[in-house]
Amino acid sequence: MTKAFETTNRFLQQAFDVLDLSEEEVILLETPSREVKVELIIRMDDGSMGNFIGYRVQHDDSRGPFKGGLRYHPQADLDHVRSLASLMTWKTALIDVPYGGAKGGIQVDPTQLSLAELERLTRRFTQRVHEFIGPTTDIPAPDMNTDASVMAWIFDEYSNHHGFNPAVVTGKPVDLHGSHGREAATGRGAMYAIREVLERDGRGLEGTSFVIQGFGNVGSWAAKLLHEAGAKVLAVSDIKGGIYNPDGLDPLAVLEHAYETSSVVDCKNSEPVSNEDLLELECDVLVPAALGDVITEENAADIKADYVLEAANAPTSFEGDQILNERGVTVVPDIYCNAGGVTVSYFEWAQNIQHFSWPETRVNAELEKRMIAAHKHIRGLKNKHDVSLRTAAFIGAIERVREATTMRGLQ
Numbered sequence: 001m002t003k004a005f006e007t008t009n010r011f012l013q014q015a016f017d018v019l020d021l022s023e024e025e026v027i028l029l030e031t032p033s034r035e036v037k038v039e040l041i042i043r044m045d046d047g048s049m050g051n052f053i054g055y056r057v058q059h060d061d062s063r064g065p066f067k068g069g070l071r072y073h074p075q076a077d078l079d080h081v082r083s084l085a086s087l088m089t090w091k092t093a094l095i096d097v098p099y100g101g102a103k104g105g106i107q108v109d110p111t112q113l114s115l116a117e118l119e120r121l122t123r124r125f126t127q128r129v130h131e132f133i134g135p136t137t138d139i140p141a142p143d144m145n146t147d148a149s150v151m152a153w154i155f156d157e158y159s160n161h162h163g164f165n166p167a168v169v170t171g172k173p174v175d176l177h178g179s180h181g182r183e184a185a186t187g188r189g190a191m192y193a194i195r196e197v198l199e200r201d202g203r204g205l206e207g208t209s210f211v212i213q214g215f216g217n218v219g220s221w222a223a224k225l226l227h228e229a230g231a232k233v234l235a236v237s238d239i240k241g242g243i244y245n246p247d248g249l250d251p252l253a254v255l256e257h258a259y260e261t262s263s264v265v266d267c268k269n270s271e272p273v274s275n276e277d278l279l280e281l282e283c284d285v286l287v288p289a290a291l292g293d294v295i296t297e298e299n300a301a302d303i304k305a306d307y308v309l310e311a312a313n314a315p316t317s318f319e320g321d322q323i324l325n326e327r328g329v330t331v332v333p334d335i336y337c338n339a340g341g342v343t344v345s346y347f348e349w350a351q352n353i354q355h356f357s358w359p360e361t362r363v364n365a366e367l368e369k370r371m372i373a374a375h376k377h378i379r380g381l382k383n384k385h386d387v388s389l390r391t392a393a394f395i396g397a398i399e400r401v402r403e404a405t406t407m408r409g410l411q
C-alpha cells in the first residue's frame with residue numbers, strides 16, 4: 001500500500017473499528033473496483049512529442065455510477081488518485097447523492113503547456129478512457145487545475161464517440177449544459193459547513209476570522225462568500241505565496257489583483273506571508289484549500305486556529321489529525337466540508353438527464369438543505385459513538401455503502 005491511500009485507509013479503519021466490520025468487509029470496502037492507466041502521446045506546439053501518464057481509478061459503484069473529479073498535477077500519481085477516488089466513495093455516500101466514487105489524474109504541470117496543448121492532452125485522455133466513462137457508468141468533473149473549459153473538451157470528445165450526451169461530465173460551462181452555481185458550489189458548501197459547526201458551538205460567521213491556503217476555485221469562492229457573510233478573511237495564498245492583513249482582506253480586490261497578475265502576491269493593503277507561516281497564523285478558522293498533506297506532525301502543534309475546515313481533499317495527515325484532536329482543535333473533515341461540489345454536480349447531471357435547467361436560487365437552496373442534513377447526521381453519529389467529526393462522517397458513509405453492497409449481494 002502506498003502513502004496517500006494508506007492514510008485514507010487509516011482514517012477509514014477508525015470507523016471500521018467502531019462498526020466492528022469483518023476483515024472480508026474491510027477488504028471489499030477498501031479495494032478499488034478498477035484502475036485504468038493510460039499513456040498519452042500528443043504533439044507539442046514546437047513539433048516535439050509530449051508523453052504523459054493518465055489515470056482513472058473507479059473505487060466503488062454500489063450506490064450509483066462512479067463519480068469524481070479529474071486533476072492535472074505533477075503529483076497526480078496512482079497512489080494519490082486511488083486515495084482521492086476512495087474519498088469520493090465516502091463523500092457521495094455521506095452527502096447522499098446516488099453515486100459511487102472515482103478520480104482521475106494526469107501527471108503534468110499544466111502551467112508548462114499552452115492552451116492548445118492542454119486541449120490536445122484532454123482530448124487524448126478522453127479518447128483513451130471513453131469506454132470506461134459515461135452518464136451511467138463514470139462521470140468526471142473539475143478538480144485541481146481543471147475547469148469548465150476542460151470539461152467542455154471532454155464532453156465534446158466523448159460525444160464524437162458516443163453521440164451528444166452532456167451528462168457524461170459535470171462542471172461544464174453554464175452555456176454548454178452546465179449548472180448555475182456549480183463553479184461556486186464547493187466554496188459555498190464549505191461556508192455552509194462551518195456555519196453549521198460554529199452555530200452548534202454557539203458562535204457565528206459574523207466577525208469570525210479565517211485564513212485560507214489556496215485561492216483557486218474553492219479558496220477564492222470560499223473567501224468571497226465568507227466575507228459576504230460577515231467573516232474576516234485575514235490571509236490567502238496561492239502556489240507563489242501568501243498575503244496577510246490582520247484587519248481583513250477584501251476578497252474581491254484580491255480576486256481582481258489575481259486576475260490581472262496571475263497571483264495574489266503583492267496585492268495592495270497586505271503584507272507577504274509564506275505558505276508555511278500562513279498555516280500557523282492566529283485565526284479562528286484555518287482553511288486548507290489547495291494540496292493534500294499540508295497539516296502534518298511537523299506543524300499540527302503550531303496551528304493556532306480553533307477549527308480546521310478541510311476544503312481541500314486530504315489536507316491533514318493521520319498523525320497531524322491525531323495532534324489536532326488531542327489539542328481540541330475541531331476538524332471539519334474533507335468528505336463533508338467540500339461535498340458541495342459533487343452535490344451540485346449531481347444537480348447538473350440531473351438537469352442534463354431531464355433536459356431542464358434550474359435557476360441558481362434553487363441550486364443554492366437544495367445545496368444548503370443537504371449540507372445542513374449531513375451535518376445533523378454526522379453530529380448524531382459523533383454523539384452516539386463519542387468520536388471525532390471525521391470518524392463520525394466515515395461511519396455515516398460506510399453504513400450507507402455497506403448497506404447498498406449487502407442488498408446488491410455477491411455472485
Ligand SMILES: NC(=O)C1=CN([C@@H]2O[C@H](COP(=O)(O)OP(=O)(O)OC[C@H]3O[C@@H](n4cnc5c(N)ncnc54)[C@H](O)[C@@H]3O)[C@@H](O)[C@H]2O)C=CC1
Nearest residue numbers: 143144145186214215216217218238239290312313338341
Ligand atoms: N473544484 C472542486 O469543485 C473541488 C475541489 N476540491 C479540492 O479543493 C482543492 C482545491 O481545488 P480547486 O480550487 O478546484 O483547484 P484550483 O486549481 O482551482 O486552485 C488550486 C489553488 O491552490 C494553489 N496551490 C497549488 N499548489 C499549492 C501549494 N503547493 N501551496 C499553496 N497553494 C497551492 C493554486 O495556486 C491555486 O490557487 C483540491 O484539494 C481539490 O481536490 C474538493 C472538492 C471539489
Ligand SMILES: O=C(O)CCC(=O)C(=O)O
Nearest residue numbers: 068069141143341342345
Ligand atoms: O463534482 C464532482 O463530481 C467531484 C468533485 C471532486 O472531485 C471532489 O469532490 O473531490
